[in-house]
Amino acid sequence: MVEKILSLKEIDEIEKANLHGAPTLGLATKALLSRWQSGLRDEETFLRLIFLFWYSRTEPNFLTGLDEAQLEEFTVDTLMSDIGGEAGLSAESRFVIAILGHSAYAFGFGDEAAWQEKSRRFLVEAAEMEPQSPLFGDWRFLIGEAGDSRNLKTKIEREIHARFDRRGSMGRYLAHVLSGMVRPNRRD
Secondary structure, eight states: OOOOOOOHHHHHHHHHHHHTTOOOHHHHHHHHHHHHHTTOOOHHHHHHHHHHHHHHHHSOHHHHOOOGGGGTTOOHHHHHHHTTSGGGOOHHHHHHHHHHHHSTTGGGGSOHHHHHHHHHHHHHHHHHHOTTOHHHHTHHHHTTSSSSOSSOHHHHHHHHHHHHTTSHHHHHHHHHHHHHHHSTTOOO
């Protein structure tokens, strides 16, 4: 019997159950790995695997349904290598990896100091690659190196919504974290 390769939309539905307390991210990871191993190495599958790799090492597995063993044959570097190395990364991929790798949870990618350094470089490169992006351009503000944003916060918030809405658990997580970075004292 041939295993069905799920679409990203079908994987989104699996991930939505996690919002209601069902630890389904392990099932989503399995589906994403099936896509990857069958040659569907698109940027969205890549980013979601990177996120789940990091998340499996930074959050309790009993809450998420993630199992580090599922991803043990992969590292961020091997996944990047599979899509052409750092040279193959888009501005958005660099930015997403950098936000995860620059956080207090950089250890989720491996050597914390190395990932803090690489993440800073990726933030600079993302801003250079997409200079029209208010979100990427305000990376210093987002990581606490600048006292205020260079852009209107509403522009940054619109871009966060436009980039990360409807992108599964990764998108929900990044939208939440980035919105908190933009307006740290806001209570929704």
